[in-house]
Amino acid sequence: MRIGLVLSEAASGLRRNASMVVSVVLVTFISLTFVGTAALLQLQIGQMKNYWYDRAQVAVYLCTAVSTTAGCTDGEATDEQQAAIQQQLESETLAPFIDEFYFEDHEQAYENFQEQFAGTPAADYVTPEVLNETFWVNLVEPSQSAVLVESLAGMAGVEQVVDQRSYLDQIFDVLNAASYTAIAIASIMLVAAALLIATTIRLSAFSRRRELGIMRLVGASNRFIQTPFILEGVFAGLIGSLLAGGAVVAVVEFFVQGYLADNLSFTFVDLTDALIVVPLLILVGVLLAAVSAGVAITRYLKV
Numbered sequence: 001m002r003i004g005l006v007l008s009e010a011a012s013g014l015r016r017n018a019s020m021v022v023s024v025v026l027v028t029f030i031s032l033t034f035v036g037t038a039a040l041l042q043l044q045i046g047q048m049k050n051y052w053y054d055r056a057q058v059a060v061y062l063c064t065a066v067s068t069t070a071g072c073t074d075g076e077a078t079d080e081q082q083a084a085i086q087q088q089l090e091s092e093t094l095a096p097f098i099d100e101f102y103f104e105d106h107e108q109a110y111e112n113f114q115e116q117f118a119g120t121p122a123a124d125y126v127t128p129e130v131l132n133e134t135f136w137v138n139l140v141e142p143s144q145s146a147v148l149v150e151s152l153a154g155m156a157g158v159e160q161v162v163d164q165r166s167y168l169d170q171i172f173d174v175l176n177a178a179s180y181t182a183i184a185i186a187s188i189m190l191v192a193a194a195l196l197i198a199t200t201i202r203l204s205a206f207s208r209r210r211e212l213g214i215m216r217l218v219g220a221s222n223r224f225i226q227t228p229f230i231l232e233g234v235f236a237g238l239i240g241s242l243l244a245g246g247a248v249v250a251v252v253e254f255f256v257q258g259y260l261a262d263n264l265s266f267t268f269v270d271l272t273d274a275l276i277v278v279p280l281l282i283l284v285g286v287l288l289a290a291v292s293a294g295v296a297i298t299r300y301l302k303v
């Protein structure tokens with residue numbers, strides 16, 4: 001196969017269908033940007049889970065004078081009840097599951113509340129007495145929190161036992177929904193890109209149908225006929241995927257590592273993660289274009 005002739009035919013096709021090629025590039029760029037963003041979001045969710053789940057605590061809230069739960073009918077937890085709860089945490093039954101725990105009294109809870117909600121109306125109306133005294137427990141294995149809940153939930157003076165991971169699950173469910181939405185949108189746009197590539201190749205082949213017929217009559221192989229058209233699609237897909245890769249890297253560098261990392265305290269995906277995603281985007285873009293073009297040109301391989 002003469003490489004120079006094949007490349008010349010591909011370049012000729014790109015010039016004839018320049019507007020369609022630009023459309024393919026743009027659709028591929030946008031769809032793969034969504035794919036890359038969704039992939040990075042999944043990596044971010046994984047990192048956040050590893051970071052926060054290991055730090056999630058179990059809160060043992062003691063009864064206050066205003067508690068209305070069934071276990072708090074006698075009012076605020078007494079010193080004896082508090083001591084009994086601490087003794088249970090230090091018992092041979094629970095000690096193997098607990099890494100460490102500490103007690104937060106009314107005043108400490110009030111200080112933390114004021115710091116967290118400073119400048120809001122709630123900070124002006126809440127008093128120390130209405131805030132629960134709490135045992136904060138760090139587990140050796142956070143997934144074993146059910147053992148602690150079952151052991152302490154029914155004790156006198158305990159209002160409720162809360163695994164903080166339940167709050168995190170709600171946040172991660174929202175993030176996963178956003179990620180899946182991005183993947184769904186990207187999938188639809190990838191289908192649109194594939195159809196647009198196929199249409200572009202068919203138009204290019206139709207405009208050269210007489211040339212293709214002559215090439216078949218003089219014995220040109222199917223590969224020789226197919227290759228210029230496939231190269232047209234691959235070129236458009238490659239440009240679009242490179243633009244998408246550049247957009248993903250730019251988002252990570254300037255928005256995630258620049259803005260978000262400076263304003264939020266937890267870890268984020270970095271350029272290393274972005275550089276893992278970019279080759280996958282290029283591979284998807286090239287394969288999508290090659291397959292779409294190959295299928296589109298098949299009907300013109302017979303005289």
